[in-house]
Amino acid sequence: MPANAAQNPGHRVRTTVVVVTWRGADHIVACLDALAAQERPHRILLVDNASDDGTARLVAAHPAKPQVLRLPRNTGYAGAIAAALPLVETELMAWLNDDAVPDPAWLARLEDVLGSAAAAGSRLDRADGSVQSLGVRLTGDGYGADAREARVFGFCGGAAVLRTDVLRAVGGVPADFFCYYEDTDTAWRLRLAGHEIATVPDARVAHRHGASTRPGSPDFHRWNERNRLLTLLRCAPAAIAARELARFAAITALLPLRADVPDAPNFRVPLRCRVLVDVLVRMPATVRARREITRRSRVGRRQVWRTWAGRTARPEGATVDR
Template sequence: MAPRVTVVVPNWNTREFLRSCLQSLRRQTFQDFETVLVDSASTDGSVGFVEENFPEVRVIALDENQGFSGAVNAGIEASSAELVALLNNDTEQDAGWLDALVRAAERRPEAGLFASKLVDFGDRGRLDGAGDALRRSGLPYRLGHGEIDLGQFEEEEFVFGACAAAALYRRGVFDEVGLFDEDFFAYCEDGDVSFRAQLAGHRCLYVPGAVVYHVGSVSTGGKRSATATRLGTRNGMLLLVKNLPGSLAGGYLPFIVLGQLSRLLVVSLSPGGPRAHLEGLAGAWRLLPKMLKKRKGIQGARRVSDAYLRELLGRSSRRAAESRRRRIKDAVRARLR
């Protein structure tokens, strides 16, 4: 009999994080699950380490690095469970993490995606994320990111999407809207899935009791690396090309242009940032014909109204603005101490 949940853990040359991640999975109070580690041709002995120390984990060894999207897709396709959890290897989970997500899925049948409460791995009084938002600028935003945790995200709420560093999905969502887009490779691929799911009528629920401690961006050299900037810029544009309905695009276009200009200013603070940003835009242009073909199928399968999307995106943008203001206030207070 298949387990109720499959937990898919992608890995690429990050053996040093595996012990903590997999040991915390062993401590889960909910036990009707299997763990599938998908290794993207690591050269650091990750596969041997897992096979020796965690024999209960099913390992899928890929022949090449297919990025986050390719790795998690391999794990999803290997699963026959009704629920699929995605979990980054640079995480530790509270013992009740998976139980909280499964109970939420039982309680809220209208939701197809479930977002965890992400806490900064190194500073556990600070949040890493409480569900994902999409701003009017078209730029994704992780709610709560960088904020001091004062209990402001302790209530369940519907959000735009789930960060795939630690999220639960109903299998039926993937069956309907498709898997992660492997053209994205990494970054914003979870936002793309969330947007496709929302267009098809599947809501996303943030579950504050599902707590995970997250390092972040360990496979790409950090959140401000040139790789992260290039992929984030490219994929952020592709997410909009694929998913934003034409009936809404005109109203958002000025904000999207301003968003790209503001992003360029931010990345200019990092070495190589402006070049990586422009390379990302060029990469989006090269993939435009392919994405427009995908867009046709996505928009053709859309089940929700313009009014629903305006409300969803408007609320999402407001929540992102509130979160960003709190983060700035926290940073100012810290400097004044």
């Protein structure tokens, strides 16, 4: 069955698949080919973050004929998903990385298993077929890390489906995160609002991890550390958020006195100072967002933390594998 909704007027279309791309010429065709082969009809909304590498030409020529939202600048994954949300008219909204290739049954399995949950995550596989992620787990220091067990705190934003009305009701997507933690922050807000998040290991996606964001780069570490702190300040118990912000600042201040500093970008004082400045500049907006999240909440922050946060903290500066 062809997946393009226009070719299936007799079938109910439940999902708009939002694909975010930036300089995705090397892999966007494979992603769109996989969507065209889906067993379940859907709409495709491709958000192009001002690509300048021929991506737009490849998308325009593809037989899937996705709706395209071309942004004037690169707003990152979070900004692109936020820009797409007002355009989604279907019951469900799927998030999909442009370097992801879903199995033909991927969307059907997500839709069928979602049930009463607000979101459902997929199984992301590495090139060798091993599991990269079944979702996001919450560590004892508030990082969102890849989970490889079915009981997860949240979905991995690289391939998931969410109820559109619920996503809007909990405040949408934090566009200014740019990249990373938009999924963990959304999972926090869904949990606080009393919603469930499902995991669908049979909904499989081959994922070229980090094709656009270069995990391990200084930008990756800045986004990762900054957005973890912002997520905690927005969503976590106040004591946890304050503890982690103070801990990050204290480690930064003591790094020049240490003789055993690891040679990694997230242990470089200038990068960490930039993270702290970014967080402080955003503090007024973050406090306002926290108040709004509190207003929408049906479950206490401490209860969510006690239920989902890991007992063992990760080493300072460790990174997620997404």
